[in-house]
Amino acid sequence: xxxxxxxxxxxxxxxxxxxxxxxxxxxxxxxxxxxxxxxxxxxxxxxxxxxxxxxxxxxxxxxxxxxxxxxxxxxxxxxxxxxxxxxxxxxxxxxxxxxxxxxxxxxxxxxx
Amino acid sequence: xxxxxxxxxxxxxxxxxxxxxxxxxxxxxxxxxxxxxxxxxxxxxxxxxxxxxxxxxxxxxxxxxxxxxxxxxxxxxxxxxxxxxxxxxxxxxxxxxxxxxxxxxxxxxxxxxx
Numbered sequence: 163x164x165x166x167x168x169x170x171x172x173x174x175x176x177x178x179x180x181x182x183x184x185x186x187x188x189x190x191x192x193x194x195x196x197x198x199x200x201x202x203x204x205x206x207x208x209x210x211x212x213x214x215x216x217x218x219x220x221x222x223x224x225x226x227x228x229x230x231x232x233x234x235x236x237x238x239x240x241x242x243x244x245x246x247x248x249x250x251x252x253x254x255x256x257x258x259x260x261x262x263x264x265x266x267x268x269x270x271x272x273x274x
Numbered sequence: 275x276x277x278x279x280x281x282x283x284x285x286x287x288x289x290x291x292x293x294x295x296x297x298x299x300x301x302x303x304x305x306x307x308x309x310x311x312x313x314x315x316x317x318x319x320x321x322x323x324x325x326x327x328x329x330x331x332x333x334x335x336x337x338x339x340x341x342x343x344x345x346x347x348x349x350x351x352x353x354x355x356x357x358x359x360x361x362x363x364x365x366x367x368x369x370x371x372x373x374x375x376x377x378x379x380x381x382x383x384x385x386x387x388x
Binding site: 194204205206208211213219221250252254261262263264265266267268270 | 306308310315316317318319320323364366368374375376378379380381
């Protein structure tokens with residue numbers, strides 16, 4: 163069966179510090195991968211998606227970046243965090259376009 | 275182009291009474307439609323999906339939804355609410371293959387009173 167992992171589960175970082183969030187998927191090959199952010203009390207904002215290794219599409223201009231160094235690994239990064247980067251970050255995957263997505267447990271990021 | 279409108283930001287029910295969460299969609303194609311549930315500080319869990327088969331879709335935990343093309347709606351229902359149903363619910367529309375971006379509604383918070 164397929165599983166998706168995210169870590170860390172929670173993170174508290176000072177403004178201006180770097181960020182690296184990792185997402186890995188097991189039990190499937192060549193998934194579509196997604197990063198979402200959810201601000202407090204709000205809906206989901208799509209940040210990045212990837213249809214293959216090294217292929218990243220950005221949906222929202224910001225100080226975040228994403229990379230996909232391996233087929234089932236998706237990394238969200240920042241060189242310098244802003245207060246507005248606080249939120250709940252969710253990774254998701256799906257087999258093909260149009261199919262349902264499966265979500266990871268999320269990372270709660272607090273920037274102070 | 276596609277869009278999703280969840281008509282209520284909050285729905286409040288008493289335990290044991292029916293639940294109705296409303297979702298309207300707009301799509302240039304025959305879409306796939308989904309409902310997800312999110313409990314606090316958790317990831318989203320798929321409740322059910324419609325992918326052009328039966329218009330009445332049954333999901334987990336007693337939820338079901340009916341696809342009505344003429345009304346462009348995909349409302350989520352449950353006959354009897356349980357306290358554990360209190361959560362955020364998202365309606366999602368996804369075009370068929372070739373587009374990688376699903377569109378999420380803004381969410382409906384379901385409050386269940388004892």
